[in-house]
Amino acid sequence: MLGEMTSKKDIRKIDQKALEAFFVAHGEKPYRAKQVMEWLWKKSVLDFEEMSNLSQKTRALLQEYFHVPTITVHRKQQSKDGTIKNAVKLSDGLIVESVLIPTSKRITACVSSQVGCSLDCTFCATAKLKRMRNLNADEIYDQVVTIKRQAEEEFGRPLTNIVFMGMGEPLLNYQEVIKAIDRVTSDQGLMMASKRITLSTVGIAKMIRKMADDGVKFNLAVSLHAAIDTTRTQLMPINQSNNLNDLADAIAYWYKLTKRKVTYEYVVWEGVNDNEQHARALLEFCKRTPSKVNLIEYNPIGDGKYAQGKANIIGFYQDLLERNGIVARVRKSRGQDIDAACGQLANKFD
Numbered sequence: 001m002l003g004e005m006t007s008k009k010d011i012r013k014i015d016q017k018a019l020e021a022f023f024v025a026h027g028e029k030p031y032r033a034k035q036v037m038e039w040l041w042k043k044s045v046l047d048f049e050e051m052s053n054l055s056q057k058t059r060a061l062l063q064e065y066f067h068v069p070t071i072t073v074h075r076k077q078q079s080k081d082g083t084i085k086n087a088v089k090l091s092d093g094l095i096v097e098s099v100l101i102p103t104s105k106r107i108t109a110c111v112s113s114q115v116g117c118s119l120d121c122t123f124c125a126t127a128k129l130k131r132m133r134n135l136n137a138d139e140i141y142d143q144v145v146t147i148k149r150q151a152e153e154e155f156g157r158p159l160t161n162i163v164f165m166g167m168g169e170p171l172l173n174y175q176e177v178i179k180a181i182d183r184v185t186s187d188q189g190l191m192m193a194s195k196r197i198t199l200s201t202v203g204i205a206k207m208i209r210k211m212a213d214d215g216v217k218f219n220l221a222v223s224l225h226a227a228i229d230t231t232r233t234q235l236m237p238i239n240q241s242n243n244l245n246d247l248a249d250a251i252a253y254w255y256k257l258t259k260r261k262v263t264y265e266y267v268v269w270e271g272v273n274d275n276e277q278h279a280r281a282l283l284e285f286c287k288r289t290p291s292k293v294n295l296i297e298y299n300p301i302g303d304g305k306y307a308q309g310k311a312n313i314i315g316f317y318q319d320l321l322e323r324n325g326i327v328a329r330v331r332k333s334r335g336q337d338i339d340a341a342c343g344q345l346a347n348k349f350d
């Protein structure tokens with residue numbers, strides 16, 4: 001129950017060795033630990049009662065000493081394009097959102113890394129929420145598992161991709177995000193390939209360098225939105241202390257170490273960056289390091305502040321980039337009707 005006082009330990013916070021010691025101390029065989037770990041991680045079964053190769057006695061023992069805090073789907077909405085948005089309740093009652101995005105070839109899970117967000121990007125609905133706390137690795141992992149199940153049960157298809165594009169800034173919760181990704185990719189976990197995972201960031205230069213140093217194997221997307229400092233600072237205040245030149249240097253370093261192209265996410269807004277000067281600045285920025293561009297549709301957040309640029313201007317951006325050898329794709333929004341699209345996640349219930 002929520003808020004229940006418990007002296008029980010979170011079983012997912014201890015490793016196999018410690019669990020072996022626990023079983024031995026209670027007169028059980030040490031290999032039980034491996035069985036339990038397989039249930040918890042490989043099969044994503046979190047209820048001791050469902051661990052069918054354990055005896056009643058062993059299950060009762062686990063019940064007595066351990067619990068498994070987990071997330072629950074508080075509310076589920078489905079868009080007419082098939083996209084599913086889950087409002088997910090954490091064990092302390094806070095809510096984040098995670099989205100399942102189906103296409104003909106893929107099923108993508110879009111997961112959150114923080115409750116709310118501390119960055120004040122002026123075009124994003126999540127920015128209007130105060131940052132309450134970071135998610136822990138299990139809460140991130142469980143969002144992936146929830147969507148994996150929905151993919152299998154409701155679409156009869158496997159989960160193919162994961163994007164960290166939900167609520168929050170993943171690089172401000174780096175340790176837990178990495179732990180969750182390690183689980184998702186490990187043999188003991190979901191065994192997903194790192195190349196199917198994309199982390200999207202506002203572009204914190206120092207952390208991009210750290211990721212490169214740490215030898216991570218997933219893809220990097222950077223929310224660029226403007227390649228001219230004054231404009232980017234207006235859109236994304238983080239740019240003040242973390243300007244385009246620092247960002248470009250960090251991305252070059254990332255590429256040098258990982259040899260993975262970066263994706264830039266870019267929205268064209270009327271009267272903000274919908275002109276040739278901005279398009280050329282983006283082109284110059286792209287030339288600094290091998291990269292590709294997703295020109296993403298603007299999802300209105302109800303404040304009337306911004307409007308999507310005209311199709312011909314977006315076409316101009318795309319032409320200019322492609323003529324210069326940079327892959328640029330125009331990305332249609334998904335799940336707009338249920339506020340599930342990029343930047344619309346704001347725990348809004350009717």
Ligand code: SAH
Nearest residue numbers: 124165169200201202223265298299342343
């Ligand atoms: N904090 C991370 C991940 C969350 S946002 C980041 O900034 O990248 C995921 C993507 O949605 C980012 O590219 C972000 O710039 C974009 N986005 C935010 N608000 C949006 C909106 N209203 N319309 C379209 N894209 C938006």
